Amino acid sequence: METLFFFVVAAVAVISGLLVITCKNPINSALSLIMTFFCIATFYVMLNAPFMAAIQVIVYAGAIMVLIVFVIMLLNIRSEAGRRGAHTTLFGSALGIFGLIELLYFLAKGGLTGSRGGLDAKIIEQFGHTELIGRALFTQFLLPFEITSILLLVAIIGAVILAKKNI
Amino acid sequence: MGYEILGLPLIYYITMVAKTVAVFVFVLLTVAYATWAERKLIGHMQVRIGPKRVGPYGLLQPIADGLKLFFKEEIVPAQASRFAFLIAPLVALVPAFISFAVIPFGDTVTIAGYQVPLQIASVYDGTSMRVLDINVGVLYILAMASVGVYGIVLAGWASNSKYSLLGGLRSSAQMISYELAAGLAIILVFMSSETLSLHKIVAEQAGLFGWNIFRNPFMFAGGIIFFICSLAEINRTPFDLPEAETELVSGFCTEYSSMKYAMFFMAEYANMVTVCAVTTTLFLGGWHGPFPPVVNFVAKVYGLIFVCMWIRATYPRYRYDQLMRLGWKVFLPATLLLICGNAVWLLVFP
Numbered sequence: 377m378e379t380l381f382f383f384v385v386a387a388v389a390v391i392s393g394l395l396v397i398t399c400k401n402p403i404n405s406a407l408s409l410i411m412t413f414f415c416i417a418t419f420y421v422m423l424n425a426p427f428m429a430a431i432q433v434i435v436y437a438g439a440i441m442v443l444i445v446f447v448i449m450l451l452n453i454r455s456e457a458g459r460r461g462a463h464t465t466l467f468g469s470a471l472g473i474f475g476l477i478e479l480l481y482f483l484a485k486g487g488l489t490g491s492r493g494g495l496d497a498k499i500i501e502q503f504g505h506t507e508l509i510g511r512a513l514f515t516q517f518l519l520p521f522e523i524t525s526i527l528l529l530v531a532i533i534g535a536v537i538l539a540k541k542n543i
Numbered sequence: 544m545g546y547e548i549l550g551l552p553l554i555y556y557i558t559m560v561a562k563t564v565a566v567f568v569f570v571l572l573t574v575a576y577a578t579w580a581e582r583k584l585i586g587h588m589q590v591r592i593g594p595k596r597v598g599p600y601g602l603l604q605p606i607a608d609g610l611k612l613f614f615k616e617e618i619v620p621a622q623a624s625r626f627a628f629l630i631a632p633l634v635a636l637v638p639a640f641i642s643f644a645v646i647p648f649g650d651t652v653t654i655a656g657y658q659v660p661l662q663i664a665s666v667y668d669g670t671s672m673r674v675l676d677i678n679v680g681v682l683y684i685l686a687m688a689s690v691g692v693y694g695i696v697l698a699g700w701a702s703n704s705k706y707s708l709l710g711g712l713r714s715s716a717q718m719i720s721y722e723l724a725a726g727l728a729i730i731l732v733f734m735s736s737e738t739l740s741l742h743k744i745v746a747e748q749a750g751l752f753g754w755n756i757f758r759n760p761f762m763f764a765g766g767i768i769f770f771i772c773s774l775a776e777i778n779r780t781p782f783d784l785p786e787a788e789t790e791l792v793s794g795f796c797t798e799y800s801s802m803k804y805a806m807f808f809m810a811e812y813a814n815m816v817t818v819c820a821v822t823t824t825l826f827l828g829g830w831h832g833p834f835p836p837v838v839n840f841v842a843k844v845y846g847l848i849f850v851c852m853w854i855r856a857t858y859p860r861y862r863y864d865q866l867m868r869l870g871w872k873v874f875l876p877a878t879l880l881l882i883c884g885n886a887v888w889l890l891v892f893p
Binding site for chain 2: 401403404407410426427429430431433434437438439442445446449450505506
């Protein structure tokens with residue numbers, strides 16, 4: 377049952393992923409990308425990680441994509457098809473092929489499932505998934521977490537300065 | 544006991560379907576009669592009579608409205624972006640309804656020897672003797688609220704009309720701004736209850752002064768800020784700028800007609816019901832109170848809906864810059880301060 381459901385969601389994810397790059401209208405591409413994010417959120421739920429799923433929807437599908445859709449609407453980009461340069465195509469396909477080779481290599485090696493963080497379903501059941509993430513973020517990974525926050529703060533200040541020349 | 548399908552007893556499936564249908568019908572009926580109640584209430588508050596022609600006390604008015612909208616011609620503007628135009632009302636309506644999947648409207652009841660929790664997305668675990676619901680209920684509601692923005696953005700853009708576009712932009716900017724303050728106000732609840740599961744949040748609010756809003760002064764202020772921000776998020780008066788008739792005709796749904804317009808209308812009222820239910824769950828003790836659990840919950844939700852309508856009859860509309868100033872310069876710093884205050888309170892009076 378779960379496998380069947382996985383394949384249905386995976387099919388939707390792949391199809392909407394393809395639509396992102398084939399749609400002529402940028403708005404439709406953005407909508408397909410939102411669909412893909414939802415599929416990824418579904419995968420998180422199936423992997424017993426509801427917190428990640430909720431954050432995926434709130435941050436990516438909710439916040440970031442709304443901004444992208446805003447930009448597309450305000451700049452009123454209609455269809456950009458047929459104006460792509462040869463360099464862009466070459467670079468993009470080279471990057472894509474490289475990524476595919478890398479992915480296939482790791483899948484063949486089977487190294488992706490090798491390392492486990494000492495967590496299993498029982499510990500998650502006992503403490504709760506969100507609590508575990510919080511504990512890891514605020515103890516073990518405190519420094520990277522704080523650095524990320526400072527990075528975001530810098531971005532916010534930068535945006536304010538760009539938007540408002542004389543404060 | 545009887546059949547098992549995929550490792551779960553048959554009663555599990557029956558109760559699940561029953562709960563879903565019951566909640567759906569409840570929300571739909573509330574949405575329909577909220578339109579009637581709003582017109583009637585505001586009518587009386589403004590010394591008018593309100594609807595009274597269709598049925599006794601105008602009680603059949605929502606049905607008449609629905610039939611009328613159903614038989615209207617459906618118009619898609621010639622220059623509209625067809626796909627987005629057609630999908631936008633659905634995108635607005637569906638998140639408004641599915642938020643209800645995580646809201647607990649009662650404690651467990653025993654049906655045919657099984658404990659059934661009165662919340663759609665949860666099961667009763669017999670071995671550990673507790674209710675298991677998704678541990679991120681509140682985040683799920685926030686996620687659905689942020690998805691609902693798309694319906695309005697798309698409607699505004701796809702209609703290819705300047706009123707719609709401006710209405711859509713205003714509305715989504717407003718929703719995003721107030722989502723922030725509302726989200727921060729929810730953090731106060733997390734700090735006190737130390738859980739994200741809505742069932743547990745409600746379960747520990749037993750007794751009148753156990754309600755989250757009465758726990759301490761910070762929670763009280765937080766609860767009020769949350770309700771106001773939610774009103775802004777669902778575009779209700781006094782924050783109903785996206786539909787400011789004098790400037791924007793009808794905002795993002797100017798170009799919509801027939802059932803598609805009705806869908807936006809239903810989404811707006813369903814959002815109101817959802818927001819009232821969420822406020823009840825987080826701050827007003829959910830199903831706790833003097834009556835049977837479900838009655839308490841429904842009474843509190845209806846009370847809040849009444850407050851929404853009362854506000855609509857009383858206050859004039861904000862200006863757009865006032866609205867943004869209120870959101871970013873008043874509510875956002877205020878909730879941050881409340882979080883600090885609440886943290887100190889929790890340390891001093893554990």
